[in-house]
Amino acid sequence: MKLYTVPHSPYGARVCAQIKLKNLPVEVLPPPEPLRSEGFLKRFALGKVPILELDDGRYLGESWAILEYLEEIGGEIPSLIPKDALARGKMRELARYADLHLAPNALFPLFKSVLAGEAVTASTLDALHTELAKGERLIAARGSLAERALDLGDIALAPSVLYLFLLLEGLGKKEILADFPAFSGWWEGMDRIPEIRETLQGVSTAFRAFAGSRATA
Structure with a gap:
């Protein structure tokens, strides 16, 4: 199988972490067509990464669907x-929190502001x-x-939290979880898992390169 994603994608990172944790025989590759191109949109129904190509x-598409599929097989x-x-x-409640609460209400507006300068x-x-x-309330419970x-809920949330740190580090707000002890403890626990740490370090490096290229474009 093949996973098509880009190195700075927090959603692709979810699947990459799962692949590492379970040592799955999945090759991680860049998309075979340029993102948002006509060829990409024709080939892939949802028009975004990550995408899992099966052996047949x-x-x-959709990271959560891919996570559950790979877990089943x-x-x-x-x-x-x-x-x-x-x-x-x-588990699914935590993933929905990441995708339907944290991302649209906080992460996406922050991303838009920071990358636009x-x-x-x-x-x-x-x-x-x-x-x-x-x-904090969800994790404490x-x-x-x-x-x-x-x-999988933990794996779904981790890249989104990483992005908060990446986006806010230029504002001197590295301790964004300081007021949330359960959340902070969870984050420290995730960082102690080698496969998670390796995956997130790769996203950090890729994001900084991506943000730098946009700043100089």
Whole structure:
């Protein structure tokens, strides 16, 4: 199988982390057509990365769909989907928080401002604080990674949190989780997992190159 993504994609990073954790036989490649080109849009229904190409030539898009698919076919060691129904629900709740709360309400506005060279407004920072408070409550209720197994919800959230650090570091706001002890402890726990740390370091390097190229364009 092949995974098409770009190095700075937080959504592609989710799948890359899973591939590393489970040692899956998936080759990670750049898209075979330029992003947003007519050829790309014709070939891939949703028009964005990541995209998983199966061995028979069929495609699957959307990072969460890919994560669950690879988990179903990729064996149980390590299992990244809990066996308990409520724990599976909590896993998906955390992923939905990342995609439907943190990203649109805080991450995307921050990304747009920073890459455009615009000042980050107080309302954007207030929205970020609100979303991080939601995450604090969710993570505190789930328990620390020392008390439970890593799952796909954690993997879905981690690259988005990394992007917050990357976007805010130029503003001197490196301690964005300082007011959120459960969230901060979770982040430290994720950083102790070698496959997660390696994946996020690659995203950090790629993002800085991407942001620098935009600044000099």
